[in-house]
Amino acid sequence: MFFLMSADKHSRPKSLSIEEEQFMRVFYENKLQEVCNNFHFPHKIQATALIYFKRFYLQWSVMQHNPKNVMLTCIYAACKIEENHVSAEELGKGISQDHQIILNYEMIVYQSLEFDLIVYAxxxxxxxxxxxxxxxxxxxxxxxxxxxxxxxxxxxxxxxxxxxxxxxxxxxxxxxxxxxxxxxxxxxxxxxxxxxxxxxxxxxxxxxxxxxxxxxxxxxxxYAFPSEKDLKHINRKLKSCWGLGSNDESKKREKKSKHKSKRSSNEMQNRPLHN
Incomplete structure (x- = not known):
């Protein structure tokens, strides 16, 4: 019984600390500025997107919503509200990301901001x-x-x-x-x-x-920016929180492989014999 409880305890993903959450937000806020600079967006769009991102994570944790997806959606929303419209496809293509993620997150971001979208920079x-x-x-x-x-x-x-x-x-x-x-x-x-x-x-x-x-x-x-070592450690913990750890992925592949083998075996057994 003790062994089962101990194993269950160690299998649970570890939550990020307050400092680790802050580091993750800092990293993606810098990425947000970098993306805006690469697209040559005006300062106003960059500022609006940053405020959206900051306000979003006043309500949510990076363990609940992937900050990369939120970052891209905040930029997309800021372009809309500042009348410098860029399509989700164009934004996604510019940074090699699936634009559908942006569209899927758009309403979540608006709702989290309570549709209060005017920003004074x-x-x-x-x-x-x-x-x-x-x-x-x-x-x-x-x-x-x-x-x-x-x-x-x-x-x-x-x-x-x-x-x-x-x-x-x-x-x-x-x-x-x-x-x-x-x-x-x-x-x-x-x-x-x-x-x-x-x-x-x-x-x-x-x-x-x-x-x-x-x-x-x-x-x-x-103001402090996380080190590369810190980021790698936080990313591992985050993937675990999202259920994307390497162990989970290997278990999924193993389970899928077993299921496929079992199905093939059943098909062989049920196949009619021909004289």
Whole structure:
């Protein structure tokens, strides 16, 4: 009895830890950006797809839904909502995947997002702030373009963290611009933040604004990408959770082979004898 219980215990797939789940999401969020870049999609599509992916896994586990399938469907859905339609066939063909998987997952993704599909990304806010800086400080166009370009790259990094789920697009844009300004030194950024609050008659204090921007920067600085060794280990555990382990596959093949042999044997026995 003890042997049976022990064997059953060892045969059960091991669940992923919270850290392992996070690593898997991080890996596919980076893949999502890579696919969008390869298709030359606008930043807005990339950002929308990332938010869809993040929100989907607020409700589900990667052990329940394959993140690769969800990732592709989120890109497909983002293209639709941002009116840059790409067919499922074209998307699937571009990365050598069966487009039917995307279509099968589409409604699951929409339902998980509760059909709330409008996403406000920080890229437009970056443009707005750069135009505002130009009017206030009269900086030359070349410096401002450098500031904007670097800030857009910083937004790409911010979008991979949890910050887009915790802070509004305006604060994400300011965090990216502050990081960019540290590189290029275009303006006195503290003075600019003071001017924003004074002109908007905001109820928020400057210390609250700094607190939010610092928290966003902290998330970027703490961001970690899984090692290849970690990914291999997590993938093995995931396949086991999905019932795709090598043992399961060999058992299925063995069972199929036995069934086929048994059927052939029965057919031979039941075949009529001819004189």
């Amino acid at each position: 920080p890229y437009r806010s970056v443009e707005g702030y750069v135009n505002d800086i130009e009017e206030l400080f009269h900086e030359n166009a070349e410096m401002l373009q450098m500031l904007k370009a670097t800030a857009s790259l910083d937004v790409d990094k911010i979008m991979l963290t949890d910050a887009p789920l915790l802070f509004p697009p305006g604060q994400l844009a300011l965090a990216a611009l502050r990081r960019s300004n540290e590189v290029h030194g275009v303006i006195d950024f503290n003075s600019y933040l003071d001017s924003i609050l004074s002109r908007q008659n905001s109820t928020h204090t400057i210390s609250e604004l700094y607190e939010g921007i610092n928290a966003i920067e902290s998330l970027v600085n703490r």
